[in-house]
Amino acid sequence: MGNKADEIMQTGGTVLFAFEEAIGFMCGTGVLDKDGISAGIRIAEMAVHLNMENLTINDQLNKIYDKLVLFYLSK
Numbered sequence: 001m002g003n004k005a006d007e008i009m010q011t012g013g014t015v016l017f018a019f020e021e022a023i024g025f026m027c028g029t030g031v032l033d034k035d036g037i038s039a040g041i042r043i044a045e046m047a048v049h050l051n052m053e054n055l056t057i058n059d060q061l062n063k064i065y066d067k068l069v070l071f072y073l074s075k
Helices: 002-010 036-052 057-073
Strands: 017-020 024-027
Touching: 024 036, 036 057
Parallel strands: none
Antiparallel strands: 017 024
16 A cells, blocks of 8 residues: 555655555555554544644544434434
8 A cells, every 4th residue: 555655646646545455544645554653643633633622532532422322313
């Protein structure tokens, strides 16, 4: 994935998300590999964004949970 992403970027393309059948995925191009480092980058970005909204990751997870519960209860 990383090599293909690099190839695409060298020709002026943009890579937002890549995945393979071996249950691996790559978000963005901060790290051209599917590993914990890129997952850590995304968690850190999310934490900074939520902090600017005076929320924690736990607060956001609770909001998602509440929406899912309402969605499934409405069926």
